[in-house]
Amino acid sequence: MEEGKNVKEQKVGRLEEWRRGLKALRADTVNKLKKALPELEKEVKRPTNFVDFYSYAFRYCLTEEKQKSIDIESICELLDLVLGSQFREQVDFFVEYLKTQNDYKVINNDQWMGFYRFCNEISFPDFSNYDPELAWPLILDNFVEWMLAKQS
C-alpha cells in the first residue's frame, strides 16, 4: 500500500518523487513503464485507494506556505479532472453552482472531501437521502437547496 501511494503521487510527478516512484515500480525502461501503467491505473481506481488519490489531488494544488484553501476556479477544473469520469452529472451541476454562487471564493479540504462523500452516498438528482441536519458542509446544503429550487 505504502508503495502504491508513492506510485500515485508519481503519476502527477515532481522530479524527485518521479524518480523514486519509477524505482518503486522497477520501471527503469520506457517499455517497463508502459507495462506498469495499466496496472497502476487499475490500482488507483480501486475505491479504497481512490479516496487517498482524491485527497492528494487537493493537497497537490496547495502551492503556497500555509495555504489551506483553493480558489473556486481551480476547484472546478480539478473536480472535472479527478471526478468527472466517475460522477459526471454531479460534477457538472456542482461546478455550475460554484460558478453562480457568491458566498464562497475558496474551498477547503473538508468541503472537498465532503463532496466526494456526497457523490458516493447521496442519491442523485433526487437527494432523497440527503439530510441537512447532518454535518454536511454548508456549501453542500446550499448546493442541494439550489438544485431543488432549480428542479421545481
Added chain:
Amino acid sequence: LRVFAFATMERKIIELDQGWEYMEKGIMKLKRILEGLPEPPFSSEEYMMLYTTIYNMCTQKPPHDYSQQLYDKYREAFEEYITKTVLPSLKEKHDEFMLRELVRRWLNHKVMVRWLSRFFHYLDRYFIARRSLPALNEVGLTCFRDLVYQEVKANARDAVINLIDKEREGEQIDRALLKNVIDIFVEIGMGQMELYELDFELQMLLDSGAYYSRKASNWIAEECLKRERDRVSHYLHISSEQKLVEGFCCNPRPYTPTKKLTDLRVFAFATMERKIIELDQGWEYMEKGIMKLKRILEGLPEPPFSSEEYMMLYTTIYNMCTQKPPHDYSQQLYDKYREAFEEYITKTVLPSLKEKHDEFMLRELVRRWLNHKVMVRWLSRFFHYLDRYFIARRSLPALNEVGLTCFRDLVYQEVKANARDAVINLIDKEREGEQIDRALLKNVIDIFVEIGMGQMELYELDFELQMLLDSGAYYSRKASNWIAEECLKRERDRVSHYLHISSEQKLVEKVQHELLVVYSPQLLEKEHSGCRALLRDDKVDDLSRMYRLYHKISKGLDPVSNIFKQHVTAEGTALVQQAEDAASSQVANGAGVQEQVLVRKIIELHDKYMAYVNDCFLNHSLFHKALKEAFEVFCNKTVAGSSSAELLATFCDNILKKGGSEKLSDEAIEETLEKVVKLLAYISDKDLFAEFYRKKLARRLLFDRSANEDHEKSILTKLKQQCGAQFTSKMEGMVTDLTLARENQTNFEEYLRNNTNVNPGIDLTVTVLTTGFWPSYKSFDLSLPPEMVRCVEVFKGFYETRTKHRKLTWIYSLGTCNINGKFDSKPIELIVSTYQAAALLLFNNSDRLSYSEIMTQLNLTHDDVVRLLHSLSCAKYKILTKEPNTRTVSTTDNFEFNSKFTDRMRRIKIPLPPVDERRKVIEDVDKDRRYAIDAAIVRIMKSRKVLGHQQLVMECVEQLGRMFKPDIKAIKKRIEDLITRDYLERDKENPNMFKYLA
C-alpha cells in the same frame, strides 16, 4: 410562675391553628406517657404553658375567642386516641386478655381525662359553666363510654361470666381483674347503677340461676351461698349480693317490691321446678311470645313485654338447650329462630311492599327495615343462650346475623332494583330543582349500607354503580349548559345529606369526568361560552371558575392553557398587523409613531394577561409558560422593516430623551421602563437591542439630549438584573465616561486660563471617551479647517500633560460648531455640525466652489458631501446657493455663499439628518455574532474534545440563546471556518463527528 407572668404580659393574639399546634404537642406527650414510651413527666412549667395557652385563647376578644373550638377539639382528642389506639388494641385480644387490656385502657383513659381536663380547665370555669354544657370530666368519660364501653361491653360481660363460672367449678381465677372490670361497669354509669344492672348484672344473674339450676341436684346450698357472698365481697358490686343470693334460693319468698327480685324469684322457681320440656310444648310457648312481638311491630294494640315475660321466654330457650340429649333442642331452636323471620317476611313484609311503588315503596321499605331490626333485637335476646354456647361452639352465624340475612335474602334481594331506581329518580328530580324527602333517601341508603353488615360491597354493587352511571348520563345531557362548578358543589352537598360518604369522591369524579373531560372540547370551544369566548369577553370570574374546575383533573389545564396561548398570540399578532397597516398607509407622516404606539399596546396587553395569569390562573406555571410562548411569537416580528429589538430601543429612547414623544411623570417613566425591560425577555435578538440601545444612548449622551441621568442609570440597573452584568457593562461605561469627560473639560478650561499663550481663540469642548464602550464611528476622515486643526493641537498638548501612553482618536462626525454668519442684513449665529462648519469655512477663501472641489478639500465620501451640501443649500436654511437651483445635489453643481440669507432669529440650528444607522448596526451585530459563535464552539469543543455535529449545534444554540437565536446555517458556516483554521477536524471514521485540535 415567672414564665406564666411573662407570657401573659407579652400577649399577642393566638390564632387557632397556632395555639392548637402547641396543645397538640402536649397531648402527644401525654399519649406517649400513657403508652409507656420514654418521655419525661410534665414539668410544672409545661403544664403552666399549656394551661396558659388555653386561657389566652379563651379570653381573646371575638372573633379570636376560640372556646367553642377548643371544647370541640378537647373531645376530638379523646375520640382520635380511642379510635386510633384504644379500640385496635382491644380488638386484637380476647377473653381474659381482653379484660386486662380493657382495665388498663380504662385506667389510662382516666389519667388522660385528668390531665387533659386540667390543661383545659379554664373552659370548665367559664365557657362550660355559662352554657351549661357537659363538664370536661364528663365529656372525657362519655367518649370512653360511647366508643369503647358500648363496643366491648357484651364481650366483657360474657368473659366475666365465663370466669365466674370457672371459679364456681373450682378453678383459680384473677379476682382482682374481675373486680376491676366490674368497677368499669359501675364507674361508667357516672353515679347511676343502670348500666351496671342492664349490661352486666342481669345477664350475670340469669347465668347464675341457670348454673345453679343445673347444680340443684347436688344440694350444697349453704356452701354455695357462702361462696357467692364471698364472690360479691371480692369482685362483684355490693348491690348484687342480695339479688344473687336470692337467685338460687330454693324457698319461694314472699313478694318483694323489687321488680328484679320478683323476676328472679320466678326464674329460680321455674328452674327448681324443672321438668323436661318437649320441643312442641316449648315452641308453643315461644310462638306466643313471637306473635306478641309481631303484633307490636304491626302496631296492633298490645302491652309491651314485661321483664317477667322476657325472663320466661329466655328461660324456656335456656332450658330447652341445656336438657340432656336427646332433649337438647338447640339445633331445632336455631332453625326455628330463622323460620320465624322467614314466615313473617313472606306472609307480612313482602306483600305489603309489593302493593306499593316508588316513593311509597321506599317509605314502606324503611319502615319494614326498622321493624325488622327491632324484631332481630328482641328475638335474638330471647334466643340469646344459643349465641353463647351452641352457636359459638359450632361456629354458626350468630343470631343477629341470621336475622339480618333473612331480610337481605328475602326482602332486599327482591326489592333492591326497584328501590335503587326509585332513589335515582328522586335524585334526578332533585337535580332538576324539585323538593324531595332527603331524610327518606338517607334512610334507604342506610339500608344499602347496613345490609352489607360491615362490607360496602352491596352498597357499591347494588346502588352506587348504577347511581354513578346515571349521574354520568345526567350530566352528559347537562354538559351543554355551563354549570359545572355549581353542579359539583350540589353533588357534594347531596352526599353530605343522604348518600354514603364513600360515594363522594366517586360521584365528584364521575361528574367531573362527564362535565369536564368528555365534554371538554365542546365546553372549551363553545362559541358563546367556551374558553375563547371568556377570554374575548374578559370574563375573569368565569375564567377563574374554569381554572378551579380543570386544575383538579389530570392534564385538564393543558387545553385551557393552550387556548390561552392561542388567544394571546392572536391578540398580539393583530396589534402587530395593525401597526404594520398603519405604518404602510402613513409612510409620509411621522414614521416611527405607529411603532411607539405598538410597544405601548403590547405593554398593556402584557399587563392585562399577566393579571389573568396571576389572578384567574393562580400563578400556575403552565399559564406563565403559555404567556411567554405567546409573546415570543409576536414580539419577534418586524414592523415596517424594523425589528422588534429596534422598536424597543427606539421606545426607550423616546422616553429617555429630552422632549420625547411621551410626557410622563418620573414614576410613570420608571414603571414604563420596568415593563419594557420585561418585554425584552421575549425578544430573541437581545444583542441587536443592545446595539441599537447603545447607538441611541450615545446620541443622548453626546448631544446632551438625555432628560434625566437617574432614569438612564435606573434602566441600566433593570437591564443588568434581567440580562446580566455583561449585557450592560459597555452602557454603564458610556454613562461614566461622560461624567469623567465633564471633569476633563473643566480641567482643560483651567489649563487654558493658566496658559494664555496656547489659547486658540476659539471655545473648544472635547469629550474624551473610552474606545470599546461606544459604538464605532468613522474617525480622522474630514480635512479640518486650519482653525480647528490648531484647536486639536492645543487639546493634545493639554491631554499629554495629564496622561501617558494614551492615543486620541478624533471623531469629527460627532462634532458641533457655533459659527457666525456675516450676512448682509444681520449676522446670525449658525449651529452646525463640524462637517457643515468645515464646508462653510471653505467659502471664507472662495466665493464659488464646484461639487468636486468641495469634495476634494473636505476629503469626505460622496454620500457625506451630498448630505451636508443638501442640508446647507436645499433644505430650510439656504446658506449656500446652488447652481442650478434644484432640489437635489448632483456632482456637477456649483455653490456660492448666500450673503442675502436672513432669518428673524439671531441664532439658528441647521440640522444635518443622520445617516440611517440600521444597516450598520445589523452588520456590527452580525460580526459580533460570528465571534460569539466561534467562541461558543471552541469553548464547547475544548471541554468535550469529540462531539457529534447535532449535539454541538444544540449546545451552541443553548449557550447563545440568552443573547440571540443563532441561525443553524451560521453555526455550520462557523464550524466550516474553524476547520479551515485548524481548531476542529472532522473524524475520519464518522463524518458527523468533530474533534477538537488543541
